[in-house]
Amino acid sequence: MKKIAILFLFSFAIISCNTEEKKDTSFKVDYDEFTLDNGLTVIFHEDKSDPVVAVALTAHVGSAREKEGRTGFAHLFEHLLFLESENLGKGGLDKLTSRVGGSGANGSTNRDRTNYFQTVPKDALEKMIWAEADKLGYFINTVTEPVLAKEKQVVKNEKRQSVDNNPYGHQREIIHRNLYPSDHPYNWEVIGSLDDLQNATLADVKEFYRRWYVPNNVTLTIAGDFDKERAKEWVKKYFDEIPRGEDIPELEKEIPTLTETKEFYYEDNFARLPQLTMTWPGPYAYHPDTYPLSILATYLSDGKEAPLYKVLVEQKELTTNPYMYSQDSELAGEITIQVRGNDGVDLDSIAKGIQTALTNFEANGISKKDLKRIQALQETRFYNSLNSVLGKGFQLAQYNIFAGDPGYINKDVDKMLAVTTEDVMRVYEKYIKNKNFIATSFVPKGEPELALANSTPAEVEEEKIVEGAEETFDPSITATYERTPSSFDRTIEPPYGESPEIKVPEVWRGDLENGLGILGIENDEVPLVNFSLTIDGGQLLENQDLPGVVNLLAEMMTKGTATKTPVELEQEIELLGSYISINAQPENITISGTSLAKNYDKTMALVEEMILEPRWDEEEFKLAKKDASTQIEQQLSNPRSVADNAFAKAIYGTDNILSQNTLGTSESIEKITLGDLKSFYKSNLSPSLANLHVVGAVDKETVMSSLSDLEQKWEAKDVAIPIIEVPQAPEKPIVYFIDVPGAKQSQLRIGYPALAASDPDFYNADVMNYRLGGGGFASQLTQELRETKGYTYGVRSHFEGSKTTGPFVISSGVRSNVTSESLKLIDSIITNYSNNFTENDLELSKNYEIKSSARSFETANAKLNFLENLSAYNFKDDYMLSRQAGLKNMNLDAMKALATNYVNPEHMIYVVAGDAETQLQKLKETGIGEVKLVDENLKPVE
Structure with a gap:
């Protein structure tokens, strides 16, 4: 899904290392960089190990560049830019990526940047460059009032799912509103407020785009198996004539100063356990102090000997897992201790325990052995970050934008390994010892006595569930506009390159x-x-x-x-x-x-x-x-x-x-x-x-x-694993409703006992499901529930079989006040899926499955998964190729038969977790099946 990623992903680029030596800090970064006349920065990294290429477009704009009262725009654009452009048409990059066998176009937004990315077989590189250029030069005319209205609903659903309907979901908002002054760019959340999103006008959106989505504010990275000279020609062809934007000044670093410690509490509708969070101001990204702070946070909280663990878990038995981390953003950072208490624990006792742990650290410091241990873990993380070409591309852009140089990787690693025990104590004294902080106490509803003494109630705006409150829109209305001029016909999709050769690894x-x-x-x-x-x-x-x-x-x-x-x-x-x-x-x-x-x-x-x-x-x-x-x-x-x-x-x-x-x-x-x-x-x-x-x-x-x-x-034993009898699917639909009072979303789970992974139909059924709900934005469920109606942030379907028969599952979280409408729409889609399945659907599904195999063995985890399948199901080494050979001969009638057999609405079980007071009666009126109000164990509730 198009998600928010608040934290920077500080992993690393290509390095060379002498594995015979204990530690080698002489790293070499392998990349090429050039800048177009319009200011677009382009970074190439070649990696011929797999026949894939990752393309990422990173715009130096996040929530920090927004205006007060118009928050959430950066994240809103992350959504909008996938929908349509002048030359790709409806569905935009999502449809293109599915056709070429990509891993799924996606994006993320944080305070300081928004990125767009995908990994595709190498023969689709020119297509991706063509498509990414449309984002910068040929997009904004396609955004209409209905498009904006619909995407507002999607983003608001995302906020309900990740914040409003989530335990402790409002915590970051309370911390940031009080840690940063009202005029600080980090005072508001990346996802923005529901009111700001609702009030956004089409003029606001176009102004934001024209200010920030310009070549001189963007970095394009291409990493993987490609020819650099040819790729450079394509980049120039598609990006060169996009005009440069206004110069964009750098934002000043602004580490906030707290003149006093502030304590707030909030009675959380979803929390079952009390949680205390303490947050101190910290340094910005790549500040020298970020390196020892990272080690300090790990030392204080991770492991059996960590001071926080020893006091809070072992000695006082107040919690099971204290957590500390240091977050570094472009303008400022945060240092956070978070402790979720055991049931009924008073958070004052946790605060005292934290202080005891910190006092113990002051007395003892960190040993050289512990420093070496943590640096060894960081070294392994360093290498783990190199598993995919997409990860490498991300970091090249990251270093370019925020450190000013893709080659900063050399300095970054050196500084990580150069931290001393004295550095760790120094940053503790500089940022934490006797320093003011923000404390938030999140406690279960009706238990304010568990909060820190003298805490002030936090102000949180709760959305009310109102039937028919959301504005309506007609997604079928197409935009009328004058096309952006170009020196060549951009509506013509570039051809495929040379087809990649898929090689199964030698086992x-x-x-x-x-x-x-x-x-x-x-x-x-x-x-x-x-x-x-x-x-x-x-x-x-x-x-x-x-x-x-x-x-x-x-x-x-x-x-x-x-x-x-x-x-x-x-x-x-x-x-x-x-x-x-x-x-x-x-x-x-x-x-x-x-x-x-x-x-x-x-x-x-x-x-x-x-x-x-x-x-x-x-x-x-x-x-x-x-x-x-x-x-x-x-x-x-x-x-x-x-x-x-x-x-x-x-x-x-x-x-x-x-x-x-x-x-x-x-x-x-x-x-x-x-x-x-x-x-x-x-x-x-x-x-x-x-x-x-x-x-x-x-x-x-x-x-x-x-x-x-x-x-x-290790001696062998005679162990008999029982064969589990899985119930048959029900003869008619049944609906179980679990009451979650005040829920802003309803969680839907729909399915029935279907197939084991070893079943001959499992693979083909999985391919059949691609167009229903397995293909992300290419799927009908997503197109109908999210893109057409705006009911949900995400919906998917899949088969869960293993050695034992597993279920077919449709899962989603939908806006509470459209629970029954969502279920009826899903019921309609699956009822008609077989009859509506077309030759085009068949070709799209087959094409995606076959082309996406180029990515099947790229990462270590992918290779491990391949080996696990071989041993679990006694598959042959070339089972993927054999499956694809059979798939090529699959005809429409066979695919329709699979849909009829395995997507049958008459046998579905529905589970709904939502607000019974407002939604239960409406659900009973849908006529989908018998509705039973039950608890979480399916026991009847009056």
């Missing part, structure tokens, strides 16, 4: 005597190794009356080993610059991680310990149970989580293990003992049910050698 295999299977792909683009070890079983092997055991087991396996305390294990992993996580899933337990290639052996030795020798620490078990209970409580406050969990029960039935939350229930968590975990571990974790997948700069011999101890010590 190597190995087996251990204990039954563990190994699959790997050797790839040395960056000196990293990514791995995942999946052990079949997971939640399927749980006692249905005691859910949550597997989740707690996964958590406990990360909390120390027989020879290492939880702290020692955590620090050994981090000193290697590695990440290791263990997660419980419905059908497996997955151990996944990333390591520097030079530390792969040491990382796998720690993985071996975690598998074979869990510590079973009693104190850690108590903390893990508390954390699970807290997560369950938080889910109950989030309408999206409520809808998801209820939908699982509606699909599988309340007596089916797959309907259970993997976290368990509040009641089951209380009952689970450490003995239950040990019993599950002893009986159900077997190498004969496991597969290790490895991708990166490591060869087969090294991997197999690293597993020799695991082969000898």
Whole structure:
């Protein structure tokens, strides 16, 4: 979706490194830069590893460039620029990207910039350059009053979803309004206010565009597999004649000064737990102090030895996960400590705990070992940021705009690695110690006593649910305008280039005597190794009356080993610059991680310990149970989580293990003992049910050698995984309504038990769904509910099958006062989908699936996913190519038959989480199906 991204993404560009040395700071950035006469900055980066190319257009305009009373314009433009242009026509870039097999055109807005991006097969590069040029020179005439009215509704739906209907959603607004003076560009939120959006006129919009969307305020980056000379010719052809705009002065850096500490509280309609947030003013992006501040935030909050964790979690048991971060923007920054308290915790006690932790830090500082540990993690993040050509393109633009030089990457890395322990203490004393801050207490409705003492009630404007309040518009009205002149006919879409050759990576295999299977792909683009070890079983092997055991087991396996305390294990992993996580899933337990290639052996030795020798620490078990209970409580406050969990029960039935939350229930968590975990571990974790997948700069011999101890010590067990009976789809539609009083949006989940991923129809059914709801902005659901009606911010449909039959799902959050209208529209779309499916739909779906395969193996995660599919379903290495060969022969009748079989409105289950007082009766009048008012467990409610 077109989303807001408030934070900068500070990752990194191409580097070269001697992996034999412990640390190498002599980096080389590989890029070419030139500027057109009209001021457009162009940056190229070549990467021939995959037949794809990423194109990104970054405008140096965010919410900081807006006028007071006209907030939200930068983000509104992020939406508008995808809709239409003079030469691409209706649907604009979204339709083009889907036709050429792109990853989906998208964009993001923050305080200081707006970017537009997509990754496409390399043969579509000229098409993308042509399309991006239309944004700058041939767009604004297509914006009409109806277009503006509709997109206002979409943006307002986004605000309802991310802010108004979200626990703690208003927090940033309260902080920024009080941290920054009223005339500071960061005083208001990126998404703006509903009133400002509603009051925006077409003249306002055109003025904003003509001021900021000019070549001399934009950077174009192209990264991937392309010919630089040819691409330069195309850039000049399509962008050269777009006129330069007025000169744009730089904004002054404005770090705010607080003359006093300010404390506010807010009774949150959706929050179930109290949350305290403290925010101090901080330095702007690339200020020398940002580097030690990043390390300070990590040290104070992350890990078992972090001062905030030791005091708030271990000693005082007030929370399960304190969080601290430093955010750097162009003009100023923020340093934030955020703590979500346990149920009923007074936030004054958390504030005292924070002060105790800070006092402890003042006395002890940060050790050189801890500094080295955190820098090792930053080094791994550095390499992880290089996984995609799109990420590389983002950062080249980022450095160009905000550091003034794409090559700043060299200085950036040097400064990160040059931070000393003295620097960390210095910035603590400069920005935090005895300094004023903004404190916000978010507490559940009716519990103001949990807020900080003497806090002032925060002013938050709540939208009222009013039937028919939104203005109507006719989206069919087309704009009439005089075309912008050009030296050539821009309506002619450029041709494809040479078709990319899709190469399936070479997969190597190995087996251990204990039954563990190994699959790997050797790839040395960056000196990293990514791995995942999946052990079949997971939640399927749980006692249905005691859910949550597997989740707690996964958590406990990360909390120390027989020879290492939880702290020692955590620090050994981090000193290697590695990440290791263990997660419980419905059908497996997955151990996944990333390591520097030079530390792969040491990382796998720690993985071996975690598998074979869990510590079973009693104190850690108590903390893990508390954390699970807290997560369950938080889910109950989030309408999206409520809808998801209820939908699982509606699909599988309340007596089916797959309907259970993997976290368990509040009641089951209380009952689970450490003995239950040990019993599950002893009986159900077997190498004969496991597969290790490895991708990166490591060869087969090294991997197999690293597993020799695991082969000898991990004994196979006889484990029978139960076959789960999945209920049949209902004979007629049924609607479950869950009341969320005062909800500004209704969360919709619609579907039925459909297919397993191994079913012969699964792949083709997934392709069939592309035009319905799987194709993003190319899908009918999005075009009707969002682009035509303005009911929602986003809607999608997909098949969720795995080894077990999974559901077909349609999901969306819609404006509360159009809940019944949305359901009727969805019902109409799926009722007519098969009959309305055309040859054009067939070709578009097939074309997208086949062309998008060029992106199938670009990143390490994509390669890991490929290996996981091979092992889970016994697919052949070339299964993607075989599927596509069959798809090419698919005809319209076959596709219509799939639509008839798998998108049948008569068998749908509807789950709605919304405001019953205003929406329940209207829903009953739709006639879609029997409507039942239930709680989150589907139990009837009077």
